[in-house]
Amino acid sequence: MSNFNRNEQLKALHKKRKAITQEKVDKAIQRLIKAQKPINFNSVANESGLTKATLYNNKDIRERIETLRHQQSQVPTPSQVKREMDENNKDAIIASLKRKIKRLEEENKELREKVKINYADIYKQI
Incomplete structure (x- = not known):
């Protein structure tokens, strides 16, 4: 047990959770695009099963959702x-x-x- 490093284990766990969160968001956005539904924080949160706070707190995810939301607002319905x-x-x-x-x-x-x-x-x- 002398090789156990708590900081490395926490970093690995955090990295794994972040990857899982990113994958959930990616799949949720893909489903929303296929269904031609609006992409916003509420719809992505509902579709991915994540909280809106998680989406807002993650800088990369937040920028992606804001970009997609802006792109959809430019396209006429x-x-x-x-x-x-x-x-x-x-x-x-x-x-x-x-x-x-x-x-x-x-x-x-x-x-x-x-x-x-x-x-x-x-x-x-x-």
Whole structure:
């Protein structure tokens, strides 16, 4: 037992725990990215099973989460993209609907004329 050095054992244990924590965070972030969920301290803490304090206190993890959170805020969400597309395509949609209305009105007018002719034929037969 003379070879037992408490400081070295504590350093090794600390290094091992730090590696396990880093691995949990990496896997949690990968799952969040695959699920297209927002990356923030709450979501990473919930997904990894670690406390938020652990995430905030570890400088490397904190910087990574803040960077990813900032990157996600820069990318437009699908609803924002859809809204922009709707605004850009609004005039084209309106023009298309106007053409459809005009075509249906003409068709309706033709059908009314045919109905008048058919009523006239029926009236002549009576």
